[in-house]
Amino acid sequence: MYDAENLKDCRALAVKRAAVACWLLFSLSTNAAGIDVDKSLSRIAFGSCAIQSLDLSVFKTIQSARPDIYLSLGDAIYGDYDVATGKRFEATSATLARDWQILGTNKHWQSLQKNIPILAIWDNHDYGHYELGADFELGSRSKALFLKFFNEPLDSIVWSRPGIYRSMVIGPESRRVQIVMLDTRSFKSTPVLAEGWLAEAGAEAAGSLGKFVQDRRGTLLGKAQWRWLEDRFDETADLRIIASSTQVIPNEKGMDEWGNYPVERDSLLQLIRTKGGGRTILVSGNVHFGELSAKVFDEGTAIWELTSSGLTHTNEAYAEESNRFRTAGPVIERHFGMLDLRWLESGSVELDLQILNVEGLHMLHEQVILP
Numbered sequence: 310m311y312d313a314e315n316l317k318d319c320r321a322l323a324v325k326r327a328a329v330a331c332w333l334l335f336s337l338s339t340n341a342a343g344i345d346v347d348k349s350l351s352r353i354a355f356g357s358c359a360i361q362s363l364d365l366s367v368f369k370t371i372q373s374a375r376p377d378i379y380l381s382l383g384d385a386i387y388g389d390y391d392v393a394t395g396k397r398f399e400a401t402s403a404t405l406a407r408d409w410q411i412l413g414t415n416k417h418w419q420s421l422q423k424n425i426p427i428l429a430i431w432d433n434h435d436y437g438h439y440e441l442g443a444d445f446e447l448g449s450r451s452k453a454l455f456l457k458f459f460n461e462p463l464d465s466i467v468w469s470r471p472g473i474y475r476s477m478v479i480g481p482e483s484r485r486v487q488i489v490m491l492d493t494r495s496f497k498s499t500p501v502l503a504e505g506w507l508a509e510a511g512a513e514a515a516g517s518l519g520k521f522v523q524d525r526r527g528t529l530l531g532k533a534q535w536r537w538l539e540d541r542f543d544e545t546a547d548l549r550i551i552a553s554s555t556q557v558i559p560n561e562k563g564m565d566e567w568g569n570y571p572v573e574r575d576s577l578l579q580l581i582r583t584k585g586g587g588r589t590i591l592v593s594g595n596v597h598f599g600e601l602s603a604k605v606f607d608e609g610t611a612i613w614e615l616t617s618s619g620l621t622h623t624n625e626a627y628a629e630e631s632n633r634f635r636t637a638g639p640v641i642e643r644h645f646g647m648l649d650l651r652w653l654e655s656g657s658v659e660l661d662l663q664i665l666n667v668e669g670l671h672m673l674h675e676q677v678i679l680p
């Protein structure tokens with residue numbers, strides 16, 4: 310994929326070796342996902358949590374909204390969960406391949422994938438294990454299946470380094486949108502279970518919460534991804550969108566969230582606060598409902614996080630968990646998320662933060678202006 314990092318490589322190569330092929334790719338300004346990197350973005354759709362054997366018509370609704378790009382924020386399949394029995398199982402290469410194929414042969418998904426550029430990151434169920442991160446022994450095989458499913462070109466930098474994180478800058482000068490897709494599975498320390506918790510007792514199915522306790526020494530992103538992420542803030546951008554499979558700002562659920570790694574959560578929020586220029590927003594998934602959250606610092610800097618989770622299913626009990634940062638929602642109907650961008654003459658950017666249901670109706674709609 311010819312994202313910002315690859316383009317940089319491309320330029321360096323062109324200087325060093327007059328690499329004609331590389332220059333041609335750069336000139337075309339289109340990456341392998343079909344994204345015109347010179348195009349001014351006006352609509353970004355995103356979503357998470359789709360059980361591949363359920364009704365996937367939400368993808369038809371997403372396509373009908375004609376977004377410039379769709380961000381798949383994890384659980385694109387449930388590779389360790391059997392919807393018929395309601396039980397988790399140990400995924401294998403074969404079961405993961407089978408489940409990707411079920412999604413890949415769905416007509417609504419096929420049409421979306423054919424017509425709308427897609428960037429994807431994974432969460433636990435499409436990674437293949439409910440709670441393991443770096444310790445998941447199927448991790449590299451799962452990565453190969455994942456990247457193949459999303460048509461990642463073989464020369465992409467994402468193949469050649471551990472994990473699936475990536476970034477891209479799209480848009481002309483003064484309208485550059487940087488999209489940063491974080492990998493919250495490949496490097497994650499095994500989460501610390503709450504005392505007395507029976508790890509494999511089907512707790513999720515029972516709607517239980519408070520499963521994990523905070524781990525101040527563990528990592529979510531790992532060292533290399535952290536270095537890479539800090540460098541991303543040195544790239545010029547007029548708006549940054551940080552995509553995480555799990556929630557960053559809401560930290561009270563004890564579910565799979567950045568709050569379980571409070572040191573790294575603070576680091577990310579401080580990075581956005583100090584280097585985001587007031588023009589950084591978060592999008593996330595995982596929790597099986599939708600909501601809008603905001604973290605406001607003493608000096609007035611606000612960071613918004615729009616969470617959309619529940620393309621095929623939602624969970625009312627999860628939505629009842631407290632979130633003192635919530636400013637709108639929760640949305641319990643099946644839905645997807647959408648950002649509309651308007652670049653104002655003043656130089657500000659106006660954002661419509663939205664959650665829409667399967668019929669395409671607004672379930673949440675808030676407007677913010679980032680000066």
Ligand SMILES: [Fe+2]
Pocket residue numbers: 357358359384434595596597
């Ligand atoms: Fe999910």
